[in-house]
Amino acid sequence: MRKAEHQPAGVTGVPANSGIALRLDSVQKQYGSGPATLTALNNVSLALYQGSFTAIMGPSGSGKSTLLHLASGLDKPTRGSVHVGSTDISQLSGDRLTQFRRDHVGFIFQAYNLLPTLSVEQNITLPLILGGKSADNAWLEYLTNAVGIGALLNRRPAELSGGQQQRVAIARALISHPEVVFADEPTGALDSRSARAVLDLLWHLARELNQTIVMVTHDPVVAAASQRVIFLADGQLAGYRDGGTAAEISDFMTGLEA
């Protein structure tokens, strides 16, 4: 097991390069000011290759949610920069940031991923509708078949199982060919069988569609499904591990918390 201090996770200082989907450079995030300042993330740099499936783990309060928000453009860093593809999103604001997220970033949440009044198809194409674009039918068909919901397009979310709903959310996250898909505890609300199936699906999508996926989780079993696990502790990178088992990841986490 390598320790984070000696071997920073990911790649730092890499020049803009077509192989890099997400890059954070010396990102710092502070909340509040003066003596009450809380540093949620301190000097984090990392780069993720296109098509990688990365899990971000850490105990609660370690800054993993903050990292997700900054990387996905939901929040802006106090210092440092965030590149999604070749765009420095830390320079964008307001509607342009919203628009960028809509076109280049996909999201999957733990729960309440779908609008109950929209059909499955409408839910999937919602980012396109919001952007005033029409769906590429071939892509929609391919995608819905790939995630296994091709026959459910006219249903409403309430008529689907939890696992099916999460597959719809995955299809929606992918519909606009995003640079990166961010998943926040995507299996948190599922039973273990459905969770396994969703994780397998993400793994396949990353590999077959060369889709970059970043997943935040606290569950070592879930993290073990990814190619690489990056650990966070106290707002800093604490190490990484490629292809570990759930038990190994759990041991590493225990070490961090100790």
Place this chain on the structure above:
Amino acid sequence: MKDQSASISTDGRKMIIKSGIRQHLGSFAGIFVSTLAAVILLTGLGVVLESGLRGGYDPVRYSAADVIVGGQQSSALPEDLAVVFPEQAALPQGAADSISALNNVAKVIPDFTIQLSDNGAAVTAHNWASTSITNQNLLSGKMPQQAGDVVVGASDPHAHLGDSLVLSHGGAPATYTVVGTASEPPSSSGSAPERQVFLSDEAAAALTGGDHDAKTLAVFAKDGVSAQTLAANIQTQAPGVDTYTGKDRGTAEFLDAGAGRGTLVAFGSSFGGTALLIALFLVAAALSLSLHQRQRDFALLRTIGSTPGQLRSLILGEVFVVSAAAGVIGVGPGYLLAQILKNVFSSNGLIPPGFAFTFSPWPGISAVVLVVLTVLVVANIVAARFSKVSPIQALTESSTTPAKLGTGRLITGIVLTGAGLLASASPLLLHGTAAIAAPAAAGLLLIVAVGLLGPKIAGAGVSMFGRLLRTSRTPGVVLAHANSTGNARRLAAAVVPLALGIGLGLVQLGTSAIVANEAQVQVQDGITANLLVTNPGFGFSAKAVESIKATSGVTVLNAVAVSGATIESIQFGDPSAEQYALQGIDPLTAPATMDLAVKMGSLADLQNPLTVALSTDVAQDAGAKLGDTVNVRLGDGTPIKAKLVATYGRGLGFGAVTVSNDLVRAHTNTGLDTQVLINVDPSKSDQVAAGLSNAGFVVGDPHTAAAQGAKTRSADSFASSLALFIILGYVGLAVVNTLVVATLERRREFALLRLIGSNVRQIYSMMAIEAVMIAILAAVLGVAVAFPALAGISFAVSGQPWPNLSSGTLVVIGVMSSLAVVAIGFATTLALRASPIAEIGSRE
């Protein structure tokens, strides 16, 4: 095996109820607000009702008398409200003498009250004997004995001992000599002191209307005799009189407060009923929305073994706790509302100044009991639907399914709609006042029908809108379309109450506007005289009318006296009594000055004694044909059997009952005419007008004449507008609450939309479309509910099916429907305040 699921322990049930309320505070807010407002309203209206029955004035001038005796002021009908006569009733012949003959009577004093004027300012005259009722003494000079003698108050600013004083009675001036001064009368709190003079008993009697007898007697008991005993003795000794004792003596003293009482009773009871009806629908809507949101909880409870009965009792328990709390809190503000209503009423002349409201605990107690019971009954019905759902069905039934209505509700709604439409069309077949009453009732039937069928109708309307929106690709429109077709129930919860409010408003305002408008049109078309002469507040004595007639240039004169008449007839086998406006005309000159649109017979026949003319509607109601005998009670309640000699069309503008002028005046308090219509020699028109103006009269264009009953109508219409305003405020409050709660509950939906790339503008535009859709549907449905009734009333009243409505109706539509837009806009802004990620991150 013992069935343990059949009853949950009381503690367990309490625990579940408490946690249920805590968990769903938002959805209970609707029930809480609706109940609270209903209790406030009903408490306030209850106080108004009770005050109409028991409130009023404390006696002032009569406070020293033991018993006040007056004529029989009302006629009792079996199984109906008593008819109260508009003019003071006469005492039976010889009543004063037989009362004086009673053993325990110390003295009997007649009281006369006459309205005089001094240069246009009001002066009240009493007979000198009445000073011993009020314990006023002669301070200087002597008491009035001759016809021209007057005693004034010691502090009278305008007249002193020895002065001559010109006082007019009914526009005819007379010169009096001030022969003495008297001490001040007992002061009343509240009302401004009036200028008072005393005439001799004979002079006072001569100026009073009717047969110049006193209509009120103040009776003083001998020592040791209670007022109640004396009153009972009087009732036995002189049958046919009304006696007043204690606080009730104020009723006899301020007889003109009677109209105010009627208004209060009508206001309190009719709007109390409407408020309760509206509360019923609002609570049902709020409850059904709230229970729907909790369907999954119920499914869970069913799955783990609770029976539908248990579920229902849980829901009822929750509703009881919430509504009882709201009810108790609402009582205080309810009494405050009554106080506010009292101030508004008296500042608008609906009740005379100084009229006291009765504040007892009963209105509050009955409001809470009535409202909580109503809420529980509604909850029982609504809960039945939710508690019977099978667990699996409840778990899978999504929030997007259209509202399902019970068969009973559906059938009732359809039957009421049919009945409402039929009743609206009844003026096509029926005539008479029933032709107005039926469509007015139809309005209420249709409103209730919409309350019942509303969710279905609103759902249909929403899907119609959906078809219009479907083709659009604008993101806001696409989303709004999906939301409205997918969640018609949510929209219906707002549309139905708003539509009810609009419908109610239109029927209320529209009906009075149609009647008032037609009355005014009839007067404008019906007065053919050249000039209209009035003497506001003081009227015309016979002497004044003679002097106008004698004015050079006046060719025709028709003096008109107005009062109220009661027509007694047999309706459907039961005796019935209806009150109408009564006018007295000069039968010979009337045709030259007014066109009543006579249909049959001739007004000239009114010069024969015991004859009457009726509007065609009233003749129809009374079932009387030309030549038949009609039972009429004149203003003071005197019954006559009169022959019907004419029927006419313009009853709404001129009064539905017409008799000769003399007959009306003989049975009013004042014995005066109200207005004088004259034709003049065209060359002397200006001269006549100038002369009459100099004499202190008001000369005007006859077309500006107010329609008969216009004053009462405008007071009634003010009262009903006020009530309407309050009730619409109530509806508005409940709808705003529903919309705010429903919109705030969509925070997660908004957050999700923002996270996947919609901007705030798109969310606003989605919500704006939904809000406008609610507003339009509510307006359309509201108008659709009111229109049949209004068209029916309009046809019955004016023969035109297209109702002539006031601008107030547009205001009602506009304000009620824009409430939806304002409430949703406000709630959307609130819901968008939190950062989307915080919202979506908050785990359920």
